[in-house]
Amino acid sequence: MPQSLENFAQLASHHTNVQLAKMFNVTTRTITVWRTRYNIPAPIHSVRPDEATLQKLLLLHNDRAIANMFHVKTRSVSSWREHYKLPPCPIKKYRSRVYTLNERFFSVIDSPEKAYILGLFAADAWVGTDKRTIALALHPQDIHILESIKEHLGSTAPILTRSRRSGFNPNGVMATIWFCSKAMIDDLAQWHIVPNKSLVLRYPTLPEIMERHYIRGLIDGDGNINARNFSLIGTTAVLEGTQQAILRHTHCRLAWSPCGPTQRIVGYRRDRKVLHWLYDTSPLHLHRKYQKYLDHWH
Numbered sequence: 001m002p003q004s005l006e007n008f009a010q011l012a013s014h015h016t017n018v019q020l021a022k023m024f025n026v027t028t029r030t031i032t033v034w035r036t037r038y039n040i041p042a043p044i045h046s047v048r049p050d051e052a053t054l055q056k057l058l059l060l061h062n063d064r065a066i067a068n069m070f071h072v073k074t075r076s077v078s079s080w081r082e083h084y085k086l087p088p089c090p091i092k093k094y095r096s097r098v099y100t101l102n103e104r105f106f107s108v109i110d111s112p113e114k115a116y117i118l119g120l121f122a123a124d125a126w127v128g129t130d131k132r133t134i135a136l137a138l139h140p141q142d143i144h145i146l147e148s149i150k151e152h153l154g155s156t157a158p159i160l161t162r163s164r165r166s167g168f169n170p171n172g173v174m175a176t177i178w179f180c181s182k183a184m185i186d187d188l189a190q191w192h193i194v195p196n197k198s199l200v201l202r203y204p205t206l207p208e209i210m211e212r213h214y215i216r217g218l219i220d221g222d223g224n225i226n227a228r229n230f231s232l233i234g235t236t237a238v239l240e241g242t243q244q245a246i247l248r249h250t251h252c253r254l255a256w257s258p259c260g261p262t263q264r265i266v267g268y269r270r271d272r273k274v275l276h277w278l279y280d281t282s283p284l285h286l287h288r289k290y291q292k293y294l295d296h297w298h
Contacts, residue, residue, distance in 0.1 A: 005038060012040045019071040028073075048076075051084045062089045101179060102154040106187040113152050115210035116284045118191055119217020120145070122238070127195045131185045137162075137176040142286055145220075146177050155179065201234065203241020211245045216278045216285060218242065225292040230275060231257070231266040239265050250277050272297050 012020060017031040024031070035041070049057070049070070057066050063077040070077075081088065109115050125136045138146060146159050157179060163172045188194070192202045206214055215232075219225070223232040232242060239256075243265055247253050250273045254265040267274050275297045279290055 008034065009038065009040050016072060018073060022071065048080050048083075051086070054080055054084060055086055058086060058089050060089070099157040100154055101157070101181055101184070103181040103183040104187060105153050106184060106191065109191075109204075109206055109210055109214075112210065112213040112283050115206065115213035116217040116220075116282075117149055117152060118193075118204075119214040120149075120221045121188065121217075122191070122193055122197070122201060122214075123218050123221025123223075123234075125193065127185060127188065127193060127197065129195045131195065132182050133178060133180050134185060134188070135176055135178045137174040140173055140175045141288065143175045145284070145286055146175055148284060150177065153179070198235070202237040203245070208248075212249065212278055213282070213284075215242055215245060216282060219278065220286040220289055223289075225275070225289050225296070227296045229266050229268050230271075230297075231259075231264050233259050233262050233264045236263050239263050246274055246277075250274050 008020075011023065012031075012035060015023070017028040017035075020031045021028045048054075054066075057069070058081070061069075063074045063081070066077045067074045080086075105114065106118060109118055121134075121136065124138060125134055127134050136146065136149065140161065143159060149155075150157065150159070155177075157177055159175055159177050162174055162176050191204045192200070194200065204214070218234065218238070219230070219232050222234055224230065232239065234242075243254055250271075252267065252271040252274050254267045254271060254274070257264045257266045275293050279285060279293045282290070
């Protein structure tokens with residue numbers, strides 16, 4: 001209840017319920033109850049602007065912005081437009097970015113770091129069907145690479161720990177980072193990273209000097225390294241492109257091997273040059289897979 005009835009009555013005769021609610025730090029419903037209890041009518045003069053003023057405001061501001069100017073609710077501005085038969089603001093205003101991000105990071109792949117991150121995204125990233133969001137989820141022990149990706153993308157987005165069961169991580173805990181950018185999604189599409197990419201992903205056209213970094217990203221995401229062999233699973237198009245690139249650079253032809261519903265290419269001891277090509281002097285890699293390379297193949 002207001003501390004001074006006289007003061008409330010004076011304010012209530014000149015201000016709307018929304019304005020009073022902000023003054024007294026209560027809800028508009030509470031103001032309505034007070035008006036009814038003390039028999040204080042709503043102000044005679046409406047805060048609705050004239051048609052010319054509202055039309056001028058709508059050229060640059062949406063309903064929410066105008067509502068804030070007049071201390072009313074958004075639906076009030078909508079009713080004003082309907083009263084004057086005015087269209088909404090033609091300028092679409094989106095919420096300002098919460099976290100920083102270099103949205104054009106993938107527009108050109110001109111560094112080993114970009115090529116590696118592109119390969120890791122091709123293997124493990126998920127693109128939303130809205131074509132505005134993309135997420136990268138890895139095992140928590142690989143969080144170091146997410147931190148590196150954040151730094152290279154100029155992002156301040158948090159790395160979240162969430163439950164997501166998979167064959168790779170049956171305990172269901174994954175470290176995930178989300179990005180929201182239509183421009184980034186559009187750039188990734190030129191590299192064939194699109195929604196449901198696991199069905200349509202293809203090997204991209206990259207400068208030859210960038211291929212080992214891209215393939216290392218693929219193997220860090222969808223590959224396996226052990227004491228006996230190393231392998232990569234993926235779509236036929238990606239594996240064919242990867243196999244041809246490896247053959248050009250190392251003269252090693254990896255073998256094809258069935259892997260359930262997917263395809264797989266496998267390298268053996270005779271192909272150890274491939275891992276040397278991929279991991280020697282690499283600027284970015286998963287620590288655990290690099291350690292397996294050092295333990296078994298270096």
